[in-house]
Amino acid sequence: MTSDNNALENPGSVQELLIHGLAFIARPFDSNEILKGLLKGLRECTGSERADLLMFQSDMNILFFSESDTAAYDVDKPGNLSMADSKNSAPVKALSGGHTVLVDDVRESGLLSLSSGARTLLSVPVFFGERTHGVLNLEHNDAKAFDPEIIRWIQALGGLFAMLLERSWLSEQVFNLNQRLIDTMTETANETDPGFKAHAERVSSIAVAIAVQMDLGEETVDAVRDSGYLHDIGKSGVSQNILVKPGSLTLEEIDEVRKHPILGRFLLKPLGFQPAVIEGVASHHERWDGSGYPRGLKGDQIPITGRILAVAEAFDVMTSDQPYRKKMILEEAVIEIQSHSGEQFDPTVVDALLGINFKEL
Numbered sequence: 322m323t324s325d326n327n328a329l330e331n332p333g334s335v336q337e338l339l340i341h342g343l344a345f346i347a348r349p350f351d352s353n354e355i356l357k358g359l360l361k362g363l364r365e366c367t368g369s370e371r372a373d374l375l376m377f378q379s380d381m382n383i384l385f386f387s388e389s390d391t392a393a394y395d396v397d398k399p400g401n402l403s404m405a406d407s408k409n410s411a412p413v414k415a416l417s418g419g420h421t422v423l424v425d426d427v428r429e430s431g432l433l434s435l436s437s438g439a440r441t442l443l444s445v446p447v448f449f450g451e452r453t454h455g456v457l458n459l460e461h462n463d464a465k466a467f468d469p470e471i472i473r474w475i476q477a478l479g480g481l482f483a484m485l486l487e488r489s490w491l492s493e494q495v496f497n498l499n500q501r502l503i504d505t506m507t508e509t510a511n512e513t514d515p516g517f518k519a520h521a522e523r524v525s526s527i528a529v530a531i532a533v534q535m536d537l538g539e540e541t542v543d544a545v546r547d548s549g550y551l552h553d554i555g556k557s558g559v560s561q562n563i564l565v566k567p568g569s570l571t572l573e574e575i576d577e578v579r580k581h582p583i584l585g586r587f588l589l590k591p592l593g594f595q596p597a598v599i600e601g602v603a604s605h606h607e608r609w610d611g612s613g614y615p616r617g618l619k620g621d622q623i624p625i626t627g628r629i630l631a632v633a634e635a636f637d638v639m640t641s642d643q644p645y646r647k648k649m650i651l652e653e654a655v656i657e658i659q660s661h662s663g664e665q666f667d668p669t670v671v672d673a674l675l676g677i678n679f680k681e682l
C-alpha cells in the first residue's frame with residue numbers, strides 16, 4: 322500500500338474509514354489500490370471474515386470478484402457468480418433486488434455463503450444513477466454481527482465505492498473517446514495524404530520512447546503520445562495539390578505548408594485536447610537555436626512536447642524512404658541528429674534518443 326492510502330489502514334471504525342476514503346474522491350488515485358485498502362479496512366474494523374467487491378458484467382450477466390480481502394492467507398478469489406444460476410447468494414439477491422441484503426444467520430436463511438464458517442452476510446448494491454457497478458459484500462463468522470447503525474455506515478461506504486468506480490469508469494470513457502477521436506482524425510487525414518497515419522504512428526512511438534528515456538512521468542508521456550499522432554494534423558488544412566506535388570515547392574507553397582502547426586492548434590483547441598498536446602503540435606517545427614517556425618521560439622521557450630517531436634519526426638523522416646532519397650540506416654540517422662544537437666535540437670532530447678533500444682520499438 323502506498324503512503325497516500327496508508328490512512329485506510331487500521332481505521333478503527335467504518336465512520337473513520339469513510340472519512341479517510343472520501344478524501345480520495347478529489348485526488349488522482351490508483352483505483353485498485355484504494356479499493357483494496359477500503360476492503361481491508363472494512364473487513365478489519367468490522368471483524369469480518371471476508372470483504373469483497375463484486376463487479377457486474379452485463380454482457381455475461383455475472384458478478385465477478387474484482388477485489389477481495391479475507392482473514393485467511395491462502396484463500397483464492399471464488400469463481401464468478403451467475404445472476405441466473407446463483408439466485409440463492411446474497412450478492413446476486415442484492416443486485417437483482419436493488420437493495421441491501423442482510424442475513425443475520427445463514428444457517429436459518431437457506432442462502433449460500435462464500436466462506437464455510439460465515440454466519441452473518443451483508444451485501445450492499447453499488448449503483449451510480451442508472452449505472453450498476455456491482456456489490457459490496459461482507460461475511461462474518463458470528464451470527465447477528467452487524468447492528469442497524471453500522472449497516473447504515475456500511476451502506477454509506479457503498480456510496481463511496483460507487484463514486485470511486487464511477488470516476489474510474491468516466492476516466493476510461495474519456496480515454497476511449499480521445500483514442501477514437503485521434504484514430505478518426507488520422508484516418509481522415511490519411512485519405513488525402515497517404516502515409517500520414519503510418520508516419521504519425523512511427524513519430525508517436527519514437528517520441529514516447531524518448532519521453533520515457535527522459536523519465537518525464539505518465540502525464541507528459543501520454544501528451545507526447547497523442548501529440549505524436551496529431552503533430553501534422555494541420556496539414557489537412559493545406560491544399561492537397563501542394564501536399565502531393567512532386568518536385569520542389571514554390572516560396573508561396575512553402576509558406577502555405579508552414580501554416581500547418583498553427584492550423585493544428587486551431588483544429589485541436591475546441592476539441593478539448595490537453596494544452597501539452599496542442600502546444601506540442603503547434604511547436605514541433607521550432608528549433609532549439611530559434612530559427613524554426615511558426616514563432617521562432619528558442620531553447621526552453623519551446624514546450625518539451627514540441628522539442629521531443631522535432632527530434633522524433635526528423636529521425637523518422639531520415640529512416641523512412643522519401644520520394645527524393647532512400648532511407649538512412651539507424652546509425653547514420655543518429656549521427657545526423659547528433660550533428661544538429663544544440664542547434665536544431667535540444668541536446669537533452671538528443672541524448673535521450675541515443676539511449677533508446679530501437680529493437681524494442
Ligand SMILES: [Fe+2]
Nearest residue numbers: 552553605606
Ligand atoms: Fe510537421
